[in-house]
Amino acid sequence: MSTESLLEIRDLSVTLPTDSSALRAVRGVSLDLRRGETLGIVGESGSGKSMTALALMNLLPPAARRQAAAIRFGDDDLTAMGEKALAGRVRGRRIGMIFQEPMTSLNPVYTIGRQLIETITIHGGTSVAAARRRAIELLEKVGLPDPASRLKQYPHEMSGGQRQRVMIAMALMNEPELLIADEPTTALDVTIQAQILHLLSELQRELGMAMILITHDLGVVSRAADRIAVMYAGDIVETGTTEAVLSAPRHPYTQGLLECVPGYREASARRLGSIPGIVPSMTGEIRGCAFAARCPRAVPRCHQEAPPRRPVAAGQGDAAARGFVCHDPEETRGLGFAGGDTGAGPAIRRGGDSVLRVDDASCTFSVRRGLFGKRKPLRALDRVSLDIRKGEVLALVGESGCGKTTLTRTIMGLQTPDAGTVTLAGRPLGEQPARQRARLIQPIFQDPYSSLNPRQTIGDIIRRPLVINRLGDAREQRARVHRMMEYVGLPSRVFNSFPDQLSGGQRQRAAIARALILDPEIVICDEPTSALDVSVQAQILNLLLDLRDELDLTYLFVTHDLSVVRHLADRVAVMYLGEIVECGPGEQVLNRPKHPYTRALLDSALSIEPALGVPAPDLAGDFPNPMNRPSGCPFHPRCPLADQRCRQQVPATETLDGTLVKCWKADTPPSGPLDFCPDHNNKEDAAP
């Protein structure tokens, strides 16, 4: 890595005018980046990390105002450049950018080829033929097979992973000196995430680019970044090498954030740390330290004086490289956020009677393309059997499109299976009236922004199930709602508030209260924390576990986040293409996975390990289109262990060490790490 400085940002501020006053999204950020280096900018939503990146190239929304003492990029001062000069000389040419949403970031009406080629030709000096050659070369490099014919494709003909590869190729067309990747993998499945991050770090090394990686995911940043900048409320509160910041965080916010990540301390820790309170309003002036109100170490001075920038341990190389912004009232670290009772020990494993059984349930949809197109079957569930036992947390894991949602809908009675049965509390689900079914099973959904009716007050929303079931009179119902709000930690003053007046975490608490008010047997949690920030996720996970103990609940927990699974699951079921391929006790499945797919999922999950890089691509290809199911074992086109039998015969379910596995190769433990990607050119579209 060169030590030559590439980027120097000094005192960058971004202000967004609002109706009443100005929102200060970025407040005096200073950053340095050397050539070839990867800087990870970490922060929760609203911390100003994306605004900082957009401000660099002046791509901010039209109303935003940018101020900076200096933004030096190489020999140029970007603050002195007008729109024309920036567009012509810097954007897309010396700085490439990748955005979060691959599904919407490509122009839908033009071909991939045109969009790649114009990235070069707009800057002039290169022929279309040369640009086309470069596009083909790069598509090859990012692992898209048959690149020449890809050029004629439109974005909607590609999967999310493939589109993100195109975005990467596009950002690299002019061999930029700096690549800015803004949450490049957040919208993607874990296995694709690992592929993309690995690809990025390989390309970066090859081309000697510097990279700014913006993410909320501490696992991602720990693997991919050389240095980290932690942002809070529009300012950088701590910087340093990834290793140093993550293993010895100095700012209380960094410490708190890390405590919130499941599995950061020890896997058996019962409660996650949590940061109390919410991010302060960023309109107007912030007095003292922005974090003071939430900081367990805050002293009166923190609320009054702006904290100083402190270098850490000068002498360990470049002093500017490691520093934090804090009064640092106590030199002790690592206290405050641990969330109290860690003494509860590991979760009490309860494997009581089965409360819900799914037997051989199958669900096939017929999908028709266009008005006169042929109907084709889509097998969303394929002879799935599962039982949920009293008091346990059963985690259901799998990539998008694997049938998780269909299974939960079937369990809730919202979807009638074509074959097989669901038995709830000893009686077939189909025979139970909808109201009784709803009293026994309640869902909590992923997005608290759209799952609560915006025109009803929080009190009404929570009370609604009682009204529908005519339980008690109005006064009793209100009392019950208040009691439930107390349980889930909602202040009683929000009883008359509307959902949009609440924060994301509070909304999810309201959704939980609504689900629990009928005292259900089973709660189906469908990705209940994936729309939330890390610190809020920790609060909600703690709450769910507490409530389970207090109210004797059973959870079916649907998630793609394996660190969450590790934290709270008693048993784990892994789904692939409508089948459960592995199901067993949590420690078995997570520590000694039997199915190659489970192994691949676990390898793709990026825990916080600064010492490790991004693992090599875990899984060949994308998740296959459920309309074209492979023959034999559905996983065989992506499986490194697959042989003739796997291609032809569907494996039977067998029991190994108390785990149910559906794989011909489950009893042959691999020697050494699996090579999931034998042929580079065959990464994508391995499925026929």
Next chain:
Amino acid sequence: MLNYVMRRALLALLVALTVSFGTFALFYFATDPAQTIAGEDAPQEMVEAIRVQYGFDRPITVQYVDWLGGVLQGDFGQSYFWKQPVVALIREHAKVTLLLAFSALAVTILIALPLGISAALRPNSWVDRFALSTAVSAQAIPNFWLGLMLIILFAVTFPIFPVSGDSSWRHYVLPALVLGASSVPAVMRLTRTGLLDVMGSDYIRTARAKGFTGYRLIVRQALRNALLPIVSVLAVQLGNKLGGSIVTESVFSMNGLGRLAVESIFNSDIPTVQSLILLFVLTFVLLTLAADLINAWLDPRIRMG
């Protein structure tokens, strides 16, 4: 693409047939053509004779197929009132309406698109406010009033254009302005919101990050996406102008299809009214089809979907 064209064309044909049968049935049940031809006070025997003579006593399906067969051969029947083939009548009046409708469409496009685009590029600026207030007032002003005002101003006070008639291009200027203005608010608003949406989209941000800016950003990245809804609304507006220019034609005494429709209705000239309704409906069906096909050509997702 061919598959898509065939599918849409087939659908359009289906709609046209359904509507034509609907109109036919409506007149079959609601009016007594024999009575109309014979006159109000004609004796019953005479009415019956006419009924047999013209074939009005046959079952509705037979009459419909007979009529449709004629229509397909370009025979829309004989006008009771003008005593000449309906086709000839329509041909005579259509020239005026076509000329008026297309020049009005040109007026709409020339005013609404530039105004909408400049409003979208500078939201909340004075251009934007001017565009929006224009839209509101254009929507509030009745067509006939605007027509009369223009006549007073540009034909009476300053006699630049003729007051009425349809014999030279100068006769079309004021009516085209009036008819065109009526569509400006809808098209302008849609252009503005459509382009605002596109300019705020992720792929425009991507294009800016690639180095696109100014004119090239709009023309080479945004325009095609923003055109999709505009094409659809322009098709509907053109349909309205072709079929519904009755008020404008009356104010400026132009002898177009609108006037023909009004006079046929007053004179209970059923074959003419029926043919005109069919014509207006077919116009809409064809325009919608054309808009769909243009959009399919613009947007690969529609083309391949």
